Amino acid sequence: MRYRRGGRAGVVAALPMLAVVTVPLVALASASSPAEIAAGVRHPLFLPALWLSARTTVASLAVIVVAGTPLAWWLARSSGRGVRVAELLVDLPVVIPPAVMGIALLQTFGPNGLLGPALASLGVRLPFTAAAVVVAQVAVSAPFYVQGAAAAFRRLDEDLLIVARTLGQSPAGAFFRIAVPLALPGMVTGAALSWARALGEFGATLFFAGNFTGSTQTMPLAIYTALESDTRVAVALALVLAAASVLLLVPLRTVPTLLSRRANARRRRA
Amino acid sequence: MNWRVRVCARAGSFALDAAVAGDGAPVALIGPNGSGKTILLRAISGGHPPVAGRIRVGGRILYDSDAGVRLAPERRRIGYVPQGYGIFPHLNVLENVAFGLAAARPRQPRGDRRAAAAALLGEMDCAHLARRLPATLSGGEKQRVALARALLAEPDLLLLDEPLAALDAAARRDIRRFLAGHLATRNTPALVVTHDARDVRALGARSVYVLEGGSVIQRGAPESLAASPATEFVREFFG
Numbered sequence: 001m002r003y004r005r006g007g008r009a010g011v012v013a014a015l016p017m018l019a020v021v022t023v024p025l026v027a028l029a030s031a032s033s034p035a036e037i038a039a040g041v042r043h044p045l046f047l048p049a050l051w052l053s054a055r056t057t058v059a060s061l062a063v064i065v066v067a068g069t070p071l072a073w074w075l076a077r078s079s080g081r082g083v084r085v086a087e088l089l090v091d092l093p094v095v096i097p098p099a100v101m102g103i104a105l106l107q108t109f110g111p112n113g114l115l116g117p118a119l120a121s122l123g124v125r126l127p128f129t130a131a132a133v134v135v136a137q138v139a140v141s142a143p144f145y146v147q148g149a150a151a152a153f154r155r156l157d158e159d160l161l162i163v164a165r166t167l168g169q170s171p172a173g174a175f176f177r178i179a180v181p182l183a184l185p186g187m188v189t190g191a192a193l194s195w196a197r198a199l200g201e202f203g204a205t206l207f208f209a210g211n212f213t214g215s216t217q218t219m220p221l222a223i224y225t226a227l228e229s230d231t232r233v234a235v236a237l238a239l240v241l242a243a244a245s246v247l248l249l250v251p252l253r254t255v256p257t258l259l260s261r262r263a264n265a266r267r268r269r270a
Numbered sequence: 271m272n273w274r275v276r277v278c279a280r281a282g283s284f285a286l287d288a289a290v291a292g293d294g295a296p297v298a299l300i301g302p303n304g305s306g307k308t309i310l311l312r313a314i315s316g317g318h319p320p321v322a323g324r325i326r327v328g329g330r331i332l333y334d335s336d337a338g339v340r341l342a343p344e345r346r347r348i349g350y351v352p353q354g355y356g357i358f359p360h361l362n363v364l365e366n367v368a369f370g371l372a373a374a375r376p377r378q379p380r381g382d383r384r385a386a387a388a389a390l391l392g393e394m395d396c397a398h399l400a401r402r403l404p405a406t407l408s409g410g411e412k413q414r415v416a417l418a419r420a421l422l423a424e425p426d427l428l429l430l431d432e433p434l435a436a437l438d439a440a441a442r443r444d445i446r447r448f449l450a451g452h453l454a455t456r457n458t459p460a461l462v463v464t465h466d467a468r469d470v471r472a473l474g475a476r477s478v479y480v481l482e483g484g485s486v487i488q489r490g491a492p493e494s495l496a497a498s499p500a501t502e503f504v505r506e507f508f509g
Contacts, residue, residue, distance in 0.1 A: 046357045159352035162317030165343035167423055168373030175346075177372075245378045 004222035028242060032235050040236020048214045049222035050240070056130060056218060058199045061138035064194050068146045069187075073175070075146070087150075094143050101139055102207025107207075109135070132209035133216050140204050141197035148190020152183035183258035192252035196245060219244075271459055273427050277313045277323035277333075279306075286310060288483040292477060296453050296460040298470045298492075301481035303504055307463045308353070310481065311429045311444035314461070315350040327426045327459075346374065349458075351423030353432050355416040356406040363415050364400040367391060370423030387422060394452070395416050409486030414448065421456065428460040429454070434469055446472045467492070467508050480504055 032040070040046060050245070075087055079220050108114045109126040125193060154178055164174040164258060202220040209216040211225060219241045227234040276289040276475050285465065286306040302305050313319035314325055316332070319340075325333040332341045350356070358366055368387035371378055378386075391397050395412050409450065413433055419476040420428060432440050439496060446453070453460050462473060468477055470492050478495055480503070488500040496508035 011487065080409065157352060157354065157356070158317075159356045160358060162315055162343065163350055163356035164358075164369070166315050166348050166425075167370035167419070168344045168347065170342075170344060170373070173373060177369075178358060213362060 025242065026239060028235065031240055034241050037236045037239060040233045041240070043226070043233045043236070044229075045217070045233070046237060046240075047223045048111070049217050049219050049237070052130065052133070052214070052217065053172050053199060053219040056133045056137060057195055059134045060141065060198045061191060061195050063134065064137050064142045064145045065187075065191060066146065068142055069149060072149035073153055073179075074147045075150040077155075088236060090143050090146050092143075093140050098201065098203030099207060102204035105132075105136060105139060105208040107205060126212040127208060128212065128216060130136055130209075131219060133205055135206040136208045137201045140201055141194040144197055145187075146194035149160040149183065149187045150195065152186025153179065153191075154161070156182055182221055185259045188255050188259065189252065192255070196197060196248050196252070199241070199245065199248070255261035271328040273327040273459055275310075275314055275323070275325045277294060277310065277320040277325065279318060279320040280315045281309050281318070282485060284309070286313070288481060288484065288486050288487070290461065290479050292459055294457050294479075295360065296462050296473045296475045298473070298475040298478045299461055299481060300464045300465070300478060300507055302505075305481040306484040307481055310459070311350065311352075311431050311463065314427070315348045315429060316346050317350070327409065329464060330509055332338065332425070335443070336499065347424075347426040349420030349422050349423060349428040351413075351416045351430045353429070355412040356421075357407075357412055357416055359404050361404075362400070363396070363402050363407070364388060364403070365392070366415055367419045367422055370419060381448075387418075390418050390422050391415075394448070408441070408446050409437045410418065413437070413445050417449070417482075419451065423459065428458050430460060430462045432448075432463050432465065435465060436496055446455075449473060467496075488494055 023170050030102050071086075075083060075090070083175075096104075100270070106113060106127060108116070109119065110116045111120065111125075111127075116126075126135065127253070159180070160178055164178045165171070169177060200220055201218070202224070205216070205218060206221060211221045213222075213225075215246065216224065223234050223237045223241065226237055272291070272293040273346070274289075277286065279286045284306065286309050286399070288306065288310055290310070292301065299307055299310070299350075302419040309318055313320045313323075314332075320333065320335070321363055322335040323333065324335070324451075327346075330347075331339050332346045333339060358369065360370065364384060364387050365386070367390060368383045371383040371386060371449075388400060391400055394414055394417070394451065395417065399407065399415065405438065406416075407415065417433075430449075434445055437445060446469060451461075458475075462469070462475065464470060476491060477489060478492050479486050480495070481498065482501065482503065488495060488504060492508070495504055499505040499508065
């Protein structure tokens with residue numbers, strides 16, 4: 001008889017969790033008829049929210065990668081108490097509720113906040129603008145990229161970087177020619193997780209950026225607004241957002257694998 | 271070209287304080303695991319910053335803590351072949367070997383760099399490996415590629431960390447002959463870490479340094495070390 005690792009009892013024990021994850025999505029998918037989905041897409045809330053979500057999450061991701069990569073490199077390559085404390089600080093937004101982050105951002109950038117008056121004197125007013133949406137998304141979703149990139153940088157073989165330097169590369173040259181290509185799968189995974197988190201951002205955005213159609217109302221907030229007036233529109237919006245997330249999950253699972261397999265493809269071509 | 275190194279370096283609680291010197295002939299560095307051999311090599315290459323000391327290769331001072339000289343690794347003209355060979359896994363053999371020419375100034379066209387790398391690979395009987403990826407190479411092939419890559423940059427001093435340790439008996443004999451031949455014909459000074467007395471003889475090393483606990487505890491010609499070993503390690507090494 002073949003030994004089965006899980007056994008029947010194992011499968012039965014695993015089912016409830018799997019059901020909790022999948023049944024709501026199945027319910028969502030079966031709740032709407034194609035006509036209702038089409039009506040949802042035509043709803044005046046839909047396109048502005050979709051366009052705003054697309055713009056702000058791409059901007060957030062750009063900010064996170066540009067500012068988060070040096071931080072990840074420093075976390076991975078340094079030791080000492082300061083680095084351990086920084087690691088803890090980077091993880092904070094993961095455990096702090098998004099609503100709390102929203103209030104904290106208001107306390108920082110609001111009219112009476114820590115940096116608000118200074119920014120106001122420069123003519124910059126951040127809260128309740130599209131820029132505030134980006135700030136909220138960055139604050140909440142950056143840890144996923146920074147952790148992923150730092151883990152990938154930690155796995156690098158120190159000798160490869162030393163050899164690259166002895167072969168004439170500056171620190172920046174060794175970073176871009178050796179460290180980044182080798183850490184790329186981990187960086188892509190982290191970036192995709194960050195993007196997914198930014199796409200779903202709700203609490204921090206609502207408190208810090210508000211819920212104004214066209215300027216701060218992202219997809220999750222549009223769902224919330226639609227739910228108050230028409231459940232069918234909310235369901236259609238939710239379906240589209242779920243589809244977008246699933247589309248994001250596919251590259252999230254495949255791109256890192258593809259990147260590592262590219263080596264094999266090149267070997268076959270050679 | 272002669273060279274002289276004295277470095278004090280720390281790694282955690284481990285302290286290294288060693289002086290090593292040589293001329294055109296290979297110099298062997300032996301010692302038990304954890305004696306500081308790799309840290310010494312990394313300190314010379316610039317990959318591990320020393321606490322104090324002086325490193326001179328030919329007429330160039332690479333590091334001098336008293337004079338405040340601290341050349342970056344890319345300006346030291348040191349060839350470093352680490353224990354795992356340090357081949358870049360995402361580049362094919364030709365790209366690996368040509369890598370050292372990419373940052374050279376004046377800048378050479380890409381085609382010229384590749385041609386130079388291909389010519390050296392041919393000279394080293396590795397022309398057939400040019401388009402292979404490192405993951406598909408045997409240990410002996412990796413060692414040849416790593417050596418070709420280091421030599422193409424024409425270093426003033428070559429550092430080889432256990433170049434033969436991970437190879438089987440046949441590949442070991444093969445690479446030993448290969449190394450001895452190329453080090454002799456190019457007259458490139460080399461500091462070679464080894465665990466095998468046969469390597470010392472085959473490479474023609476005229477001086478051997480014994481590192482134990484971060485200090486050089488004996489140095490001299492292989493015959494004199496074999497005749498009067500200072501420690502049990504040296505006796506077993508030449509035994």
